[in-house]
Amino acid sequence: MKTSRRTLLKNSAAAAATLSLDWRYASAQAETVRIGVIFDHSGPFAAGGSVASSIGTQIAIDLCNERGGVAGKYKVVPVNADSQSKADAAINEVERLINQEKVDIIDGVYSSAHAVPLAAKVEQQKKILWITTAVATAVFKDKNLKYVFRAQIHSDQYGQAFAGFITENAKAKLGVEPTAVKVALIHEDGPYGVGVAAADEEYSKKAGLNIVMREGYSAAAPDLSALVTKLKRAAPDVISHVGYNPDITLFLRQARESGLRFKMLIGAGAGYSQLDKLRATFGKDIDNFCNIDPVPAQLLDPKKLAPGIGELTNIMVERYKAKANATDVPPHCSMGFNQTWILLNSVLPIAKEKYGGFDAESVRKAALDVDIAPGGTIQGYGVKFFPPGTQLSGQNERSTPVVMQNAGEHISVVYPTNIRTQEPVLPLPKSSVYSM
Amino acid sequence: MDPYLIEAIINGILLGGVLALLALGLNLIFGVIDVVWIAYADIVMCGMYVIYFLYVEYGIPLPLTCLMAIASIAALGVVVHLLIIAPVLNSAPINQLLATGGLLFFLQSFATLLFGTDFRNIGVRLPVLEIATLYISFSRLIAFAVGLIGAVALYLFLKRTYIGTAIRAIAQDREIVGLMGVDQRRIYLVTSAIGGALAGLAACLLALQYDVHPHIGNTFGPVIFMICVLGGLGNMIGGFIASFIISQIIAIGGYYANTELSYVLAFTFFIVLMFVRPRGIFAR
Numbered sequence: 001m002k003t004s005r006r007t008l009l010k011n012s013a014a015a016a017a018t019l020s021l022d023w024r025y026a027s028a029q030a031e032t033v034r035i036g037v038i039f040d041h042s043g044p045f046a047a048g049g050s051v052a053s054s055i056g057t058q059i060a061i062d063l064c065n066e067r068g069g070v071a072g073k074y075k076v077v078p079v080n081a082d083s084q085s086k087a088d089a090a091i092n093e094v095e096r097l098i099n100q101e102k103v104d105i106i107d108g109v110y111s112s113a114h115a116v117p118l119a120a121k122v123e124q125q126k127k128i129l130w131i132t133t134a135v136a137t138a139v140f141k142d143k144n145l146k147y148v149f150r151a152q153i154h155s156d157q158y159g160q161a162f163a164g165f166i167t168e169n170a171k172a173k174l175g176v177e178p179t180a181v182k183v184a185l186i187h188e189d190g191p192y193g194v195g196v197a198a199a200d201e202e203y204s205k206k207a208g209l210n211i212v213m214r215e216g217y218s219a220a221a222p223d224l225s226a227l228v229t230k231l232k233r234a235a236p237d238v239i240s241h242v243g244y245n246p247d248i249t250l251f252l253r254q255a256r257e258s259g260l261r262f263k264m265l266i267g268a269g270a271g272y273s274q275l276d277k278l279r280a281t282f283g284k285d286i287d288n289f290c291n292i293d294p295v296p297a298q299l300l301d302p303k304k305l306a307p308g309i310g311e312l313t314n315i316m317v318e319r320y321k322a323k324a325n326a327t328d329v330p331p332h333c334s335m336g337f338n339q340t341w342i343l344l345n346s347v348l349p350i351a352k353e354k355y356g357g358f359d360a361e362s363v364r365k366a367a368l369d370v371d372i373a374p375g376g377t378i379q380g381y382g383v384k385f386f387p388p389g390t391q392l393s394g395q396n397e398r399s400t401p402v403v404m405q406n407a408g409e410h411i412s413v414v415y416p417t418n419i420r421t422q423e424p425v426l427p428l429p430k431s432s433v434y435s436m
Numbered sequence: 437m438d439p440y441l442i443e444a445i446i447n448g449i450l451l452g453g454v455l456a457l458l459a460l461g462l463n464l465i466f467g468v469i470d471v472v473w474i475a476y477a478d479i480v481m482c483g484m485y486v487i488y489f490l491y492v493e494y495g496i497p498l499p500l501t502c503l504m505a506i507a508s509i510a511a512l513g514v515v516v517h518l519l520i521i522a523p524v525l526n527s528a529p530i531n532q533l534l535a536t537g538g539l540l541f542f543l544q545s546f547a548t549l550l551f552g553t554d555f556r557n558i559g560v561r562l563p564v565l566e567i568a569t570l571y572i573s574f575s576r577l578i579a580f581a582v583g584l585i586g587a588v589a590l591y592l593f594l595k596r597t598y599i600g601t602a603i604r605a606i607a608q609d610r611e612i613v614g615l616m617g618v619d620q621r622r623i624y625l626v627t628s629a630i631g632g633a634l635a636g637l638a639a640c641l642l643a644l645q646y647d648v649h650p651h652i653g654n655t656f657g658p659v660i661f662m663i664c665v666l667g668g669l670g671n672m673i674g675g676f677i678a679s680f681i682i683s684q685i686i687a688i689g690g691y692y693a694n695t696e697l698s699y700v701l702a703f704t705f706f707i708v709l710m711f712v713r714p715r716g717i718f719a720r
Contacts, residue, residue: 042545044651046553085651189696217695222655223683225447226690226698233440245555246655249647257564257573258443281557281647 033070033348033358035061036097036106037078039133039336043085044219048245048271049332050085050110052324053133056336057108059319063312064344071349074358079103083114090114091121098127104360105130107340110332112136112155112192119148128363132339133332135269136195137392145394147360149367151339151383153294153399154392155192158268159199161292162240163207165266165403165415165424173426174237174263179208184236186227186243186251189216193242196268200240212236219247227251228258237263237427237436245271249281256285261436263427266403269293269331275406276328285433287407288425290414295402297334297378299413299421306376312341313378327409338379346370346383374398380419439569441691446572448687449680453580454641456679458656459663460587460672461634467607467670468627471521471532475540476635477653477660479516482543483509483639484648488556498560506636513632514625521628540653547650555647562644579641586637587676590630603627607670662706668716678717682706 039054040046061076069075079101083090090109097103105128109115115134122129123145131139131150135158140150170178185200187193193216204211212234217227224247231239239262243251248271272278272291279286298317302310320326320333347366348358354369355362372383382398403415405424412422428435462476473479483505490501516539524535562574594600606613606623614620646652663682667674682702689698709717 042548042553042650044553044649047555047649051553215694215696218699220655221695221699222659223447223451223686224695225451226444226687227695229440229444229447229691232443246647246649246652249555249557253645254573257571257575258447259564259566259571277555281555281559 031073032075032077033105034077034079034101034103035343036081036094036101036103036108037061038081038083038090038093038097038106038108040085040110041082044244044246045085045110047274047277048110049133049269049273049330052274052320052330052332053110053336054080054108055320055323056316056333056338057132057340058336059316059323059333060337060340060344062319063315064341070344070358071352074348074352076344078107083110085111087111087114087117091117094118094121098122098125104128104358105343105363107343108132108336109134111190112139112195113190115139116191119143119145123147126360128360128367130339130343133335134192136191137199137395138191138195140386140392140395142391143393144388146388147364148394149385149396150394151342151377151381151385151396151399152335153381153401154395155195156199156202157399157401158196158242158292159201159203161401161403161415162200162266162268163203163209165290165292166204166209166238167207168415168417169424169426173424179210181238182210182212182234182236183238183240184213184231184234185211185215185240186213186231187216187241188219188243188247190219192270193219196242197240200242200268217247219244221247221250223254224251225254225258228254228260231255232258232260239265240268241265241272242268243271245274245277248272248278252278252282252285256433260434262434263436265289265434267291273331275330275409275411276326279409284408288405288428288432290424291404291406292401293331293404294335294338294379294381294399295404295413296329296331296411297338297380298329299404299411300378300380300419301421304375304419305378305380306373309376309378316378334379338377342370342372342377342383346372372398441688443570444687444691445684446570447576448684450573450576450580451687452680452683453583454576454638454645455656455659455663455683456676457579457583457586457634457638457641458660459667459675459679460583460590461631461638462660462664463667463670463672463675464590464634465627465631466664467672468603469517469521469525469624470610470670471525472536472661472669473516473521473539473631474533474536474657474661475516475543475653476631477655477657478540478543479509479512479632479635480639480642480656481547481648481650481653482512483636484643484646484652485547485551485556486636487639487643488558488648491558492556498558502637502640505639506633509636509639510629510633513628513630513635516632517624517628522624525624540657544650544653551650553650555649557647558643560644573645575641575644579645582637582641586634587672590634590672593630599623599626659702662703666706666709666716668719671716671718674716674718681717 040050081093112134129148137154187197297313350366351362374382414424486505565572667678689701
């Protein structure tokens with residue numbers, strides 16, 4: 001059949017239009033959200049919970065993508081970075097993510113020592129820093145940050161929980177008024193340790209507890225025996241210990257060998273949340289120790305949470321165990337998963353659909369719109385960020401920690417009382433090597 | 437006297453024993469080969485991993501495990517000498533420092549790659565010696581005693597044996613000793629093996645007290661280096677005494693002031709001494 005020039009042109013134009021349509025369609029299908037993800041995959045913080053947080057984050061991203069991506073349309077592409085447990089490495093990696101990888105959103109950050117300088121740097125460049133794990137209140141306090149957000153709890157809340165738990169149980173469990181309870185506050189000397197210890201001190205004083213000692217130390221110190229000797233001299237009933245992993249094991253070992261006795265030791269997350277690792281070293285010695293942290297999602301009763309949240313937790317727990325070959329799922333996994341899930345499912349869809357894109361300005365506006373009621377996240381708390389102009393601008397005003405107590409592989413929530421799953425065991429039973 | 441102060445002093449002495457053993461190997465190598473093994477504490481880390489895997493994973497009895505760790509780290513010392521130190525023996529000191537510094541990062545990264553970032557513990561719990569209100573850790577007591585025995589044994593080896601005499605001679609003048617028929621290469625290898633064996637021995641003692649992880653070397657590296665310089669690099673007796681000076685500053689400073697300040701005091705003491713005696717307290 002002979003084809004006229006006119007027919008050829010018409011057909012060519014139609015084919016081109018069709019191809020063009022297909023290409024545009026394909027382009028829309030392929031639109032992605034690139035997110036910088038930064039954690040410590042090497043160095044001492046890695047085993048202190050950073051890797052667990054990164055696994056939680058990756059599970060959230062995978063799950064989001066399996067469900068079609070952000071708003072069911074836009075696949076998430078993580079650009080991973082290792083901050084190597086060093087603040088300077090964290091800063092360099094974030095520089096790379098922003099300037100070379102051209103990402104507008106950075107998710108992650110385990111250490112408060114990294115979060116403090118990173119918050120200032122990312123704010124200055126008007127990009128988004130979405131903190132999953134670091135807790136120091138100092139990251140936000142009086143900084144009026146506009147591009148940095150944290151749904152995670154902050155260190156002042158550790159102090160509130162510590163003092164509240166002791167005060168509530170002093171008379172009933174220890175048989176004395178709160179004013180007669182002697183507490184010692186020991187901490188690693190980075191922003192995390194200093195921040196939590198300062199909050200412990202402030203709220204302990206408000207509660208009238210008797211603070212007999214407060215001392216910091218370097219997490220890399222080769223010896224803590226002088227600290228242990230001074231604790232023996234001060235003879236506290238309760239010790240609050242804020243530390244990472246190598247220093248916690250060194251302290252507990254030297255405390256046992258030096259005959260330090262106390263009625264309760266309360267950790268503040270980080271190394272104390274890596275229970276399987278502590279148990280491998282100390283076995284039953286750490287039974288009945290308490291730990292303050294955001295709750296690991298699997299400890300919450302799914303019936304008290306919003307519909308679908310329990311199922312989300314089950315998926316996270318199952319995948320974490322498979323990925324990490326672990327029996328315990330530490331709170332850090334929940335922190336990484338929860339914060340990232342909030343970003344991907346409650347912030348980015350609004351940024352795209354209401355504010356027009358995944359750029360920093362749209363994400364910032366969308367974050368300020370977020371309003372999740374308590375029970376709406378896998379860690380139980382709701383989400384509403386303090387707005388600019390307030391003292392903690394960018395921090396979640398609805399986050400809450402819990403006090404947990406462990407016995408073997410069983411972990412219970414013992415405070416706040418309204419959600420506790422078990423009465424606290426206080427003081428330590430006589431069978432404990434640390435009991436008075 | 438304040439019983440807690442006595443306990444702090446005893447703890448300081450016991451810590452000094454561990455630091456002295458670590459400083460001994462580094463000083464020996466520097467004294468003879470004239471190269472600072474910046475990665476010495478990370479070679480100790482390798483020894484701790486050997487102990488962990490042989491004892492925990494393969495169930496080999498601990499004494500045998502320790503002997504195997506000492507032998508394997510002695511061999512590692514020889515390998516390090518042959519592959520890294522020997523090629524830069526006649527280079528500028530900065531190049532030697534960079535080479536051993538590179539080894540430090542290599543060992544830490546390689547350990548992370550092989551074993552992950554987990555903290556591992558051999559799970560041996562030794563009893564505690566209780567005397568009235570004083571508690572003394574057996575693991576620290578053993579470390580102190582072995583450190584002391586190691587120092588004496590090394591001293592006797594250097595004084596009483598032919599190879600020991602050759603090692604001392606080469607430490608005094610490496611050019612002349614060659615002219616007298618001593619095989620320098622062989623002496624370097626023997627010294628590296630002894631330095632490695634001492635690192636292996638230190639690993640045995642540290643594994644009783646510390647978790648092993650790829651960055652455990654960072655906990656001890658700076659302090660050992662400071663001790664060696666304080667005692668006079670290459671001066672084994674100086675390093676031995678400096679270990680106890682520093683450990684007492686840490687222990688008593690920590691007791692009277694606080695743990696953070698005790699390290700500040702130790703490093704301040706070191707800096708001041710470097711102004712007064714730049715070649716170390718015991719430099720002749």
